[in-house]
Amino acid sequence: MPPKPKSRPPIVVNGVEIAIDDVRSEAQNHPSDKPVQAFEQAARALVIRELLRQETLVKGIAAEAEALGDGLKETDEDAAIRVLLEQEVIVPTAEEADCQRYYQNHSNKFCSETLYEARHMLFAALPSDETARADAKTAAEAAIATLVDNPSQFASLALALSACPSKEQGGNLGQLTKGSTVPEFETVLFTLEEGQLSPVPVPTPFGYHVIQLDRVIEGKTLPFDMVRGRIAAWLEASSWSRAVSQYIGILVSKAEIDGIDLGAVDGSLVQ
Structure with a gap:
């Protein structure tokens, strides 16, 4: 005080x-x-x-x-x-008219969030372990190289290689919204096109990720009611x-x- x-x-x-x-x-x-x-x-x-x-x-x-x-x-x-x-x-x-006017002038405040359906593989390594980080990056690069030629193998590779529990669902993370994952992950995810694979491994505090964006569901303006x-x-x-x-x-x-x-x-x- x-x-x-x-x-x-x-x-x-x-x-x-x-x-x-x-x-x-x-x-x-x-x-x-x-x-x-x-x-x-x-x-x-x-x-x-x-x-x-x-x-x-x-x-x-x-x-x-x-x-x-x-x-x-x-x-x-x-x-x-x-x-x-x-x-x-x-x-x-x-009044109803006041509410309508506010809604029309601030419609951007009343949008549902954009949803990102994505999958990933995690090659785990702590930031403090340089050797493990290097190995994780190399393994992630190899997985990307395989997927470039065989994109249909994502689920099987995730099951075999990923350190994330989502591997049991083929790496599927479900529907993500902004803020639901770490910034390093989102920065790359939001730049991908539907069906696109991250061209290089994505580093986060958890290790290196291979990310694929399956679908984007754009947010919509909620009805006035x-x-x-x-x-x-x-x-x-x-x-x-x-x-x-x-x-x-x-x-x-x-x-x-x-x-x-x-x-x-x-x-x-x-x-």
Whole structure:
């Protein structure tokens, strides 16, 4: 945790001081490469929380704490702030036209992943074993040479030579998506044409691979009806965040806050 700056004035919200120890504790919820930045984000979050807490007192709001799952439960203060925001921040339901417009303007976000049906042979060797790596590469090169002349032998060669359990299926890896294998493997796989064999052995941390791409199933744009709920939820969440920011901005404008400059208020700081 970052130490308290020696010259920093106390943070006070309408006469209520925010304890520096509380800021340090809150900073754990704002991970950052820069401790000072985490400290500032934590301070902002606690100032906003204090403003909301004070507003619940002004409005006389008391609420029953709700269960949060995993055995956790709201504090009474959390419950009161939740009810305050429910009362003061009204977010309209996303209209069909809004959802349609978002879908049309961001259709690339709603595509199924491209699938790559591939098979391989693994000639295993650890990166630290130079002799084994050299032998594995030589064996993989020999397998490629055989397959160039006899492509139908991939399954039988995989069964006989591959160190991967997929050899029992002729080296078949099923349908792969981006990120499902190591980068070195994918870099080559995604450059192959359907039916093409990797021209040279492919090195990875596991050894050397002989790769064959059997089929590519291109991703397709999902129908609107399949993603409408997701779009509506995102639009409403975005509207809620903006509305909360505006509401907090109003509270800030009416408050006397010393020791920190809140700047632009971010609704995401409400936890």
